[in-house]
Amino acid sequence: MSDYRKDVIISFITWNNLNIKNIQTTQIQTLxxxxxxxxxxxxxxTIDxxxxxxxxxxxxxxxxxxxxxxxxxKKEEVDISNVSVVMPELGDLPKEALLGNLKDTAEFVKNHGNYESSRYIYKLMNICEILSDFPPILIDKDCHNRRKCKKG
Incomplete structure (x- = not known):
């Protein structure tokens, strides 16, 4: 099995360098x-x-x-209904918004646009074509629960 660590870190750095939080309207091609x-x-x-x-x-x-x-x-497709949100925080969203599955969190964001994080997510809809270049990072529940990663 390939280790995609380098790809994941490069995507993370690239996303942060694009400074998408401050975009108004940007050409997809430029991004x-x-x-x-x-x-x-x-x-x-190198990885280091x-x-x-x-x-x-x-x-x-x-x-x-x-x-x-x-x-x-690793890269893999997952059923979104099996994805839980187990983050201690996500921007300014309240903890109760992060306790269910990803669909529950998305529904909260949809219905509560008064949070800065919700407004940011809605801004991303303007550039959805480029978001596919940045797959989400999903954390294995065993890895998260133990605060360390399994080898294998």
Missing amino acids: RERANYIKASLSNK ELLQIAKMYLSNTSLLAKMFAKCNW
Whole structure:
């Protein structure tokens, strides 16, 4: 099985470099060109170099930083109804919005546009064509529960 760790870290860094939080209306082609340029400039970096760059966007104690360093990564399709949201926080959304499955959280965001995180998600709908270039990071429940990753 391939370890997609490098791909995941490059996607994470690229997404953060695109600074999409501040977009109003952006040409999809321009975003895609910027993303491709960033990804190409990172492709020859080692995992350790990429981890150092990724840490600029994460606290050293963040779960994601630890997972980038220690987890094995794989690409697979999953049934969205089986995806739980087990994050301690997500922007300014209240904890109760993050306790159910992903569909429950999406429904909360849909019905509560008064949160900054909800408004950000709605902005992303304007660039949905490029979002497919950035697959979501899903954390295996066993990995999350133990706060460390299984090998294998």
